[in-house]
Amino acid sequence: MPGAAPVPAPAPAKKSKLRKLLRVAGLIVVAVVVKLGIGYVFDAPVRAEAGDCVRVTGEENDPEVETKGCDDEGANYKVVKVVENTFDVNACTVGEAALAQQWDADKFVLCLGPVGN
Known part of the structure; x- marks a missing residue:
């Protein structure tokens, strides 16, 4: 037909499905990292040194x-001091x-005293 615009070829379906699969896999990875990683980091104990205040x-x-x-x-x-490799609170x-x-x-024990000392 004269004057008719050419019909564009349809986009390949494989790339679309692959992108969608990668996007879903990426979201799953992010969800796992957030679930395990953030809790792990924020639940970490304070690693203070002698002389630090808490x-x-x-x-x-x-x-x-x-x-x-x-x-x-x-x-x-x-x-006041940090006792390494123990849970013995009597070490203070x-x-x-x-x-x-x-x-x-x-594992460690923080021995704590008043702030004014």
Whole structure:
């Protein structure tokens, strides 16, 4: 037919299906990383050093710990010492609070004293 526009060829269906499959696979990977990765990172114990100040809140059997500056009003303990490779809270001196921590194979006890010391 004279004057009729040529009909464009249809797009290949394989590329469309492959893209959709890759997109779904990517979303699944992202979902798994978010589910496992973020929880793993945010549940990590505080790795403070002697001299650092921390804020300890929450229940005794499930405390939440975050590092703070020693001049920060939120700091309620100062790390006196860190005892590596143990959960023995008796490793701390009498009068110090003890907080056992574990992340993977890394275990340690934070011995805590008043911020003013």
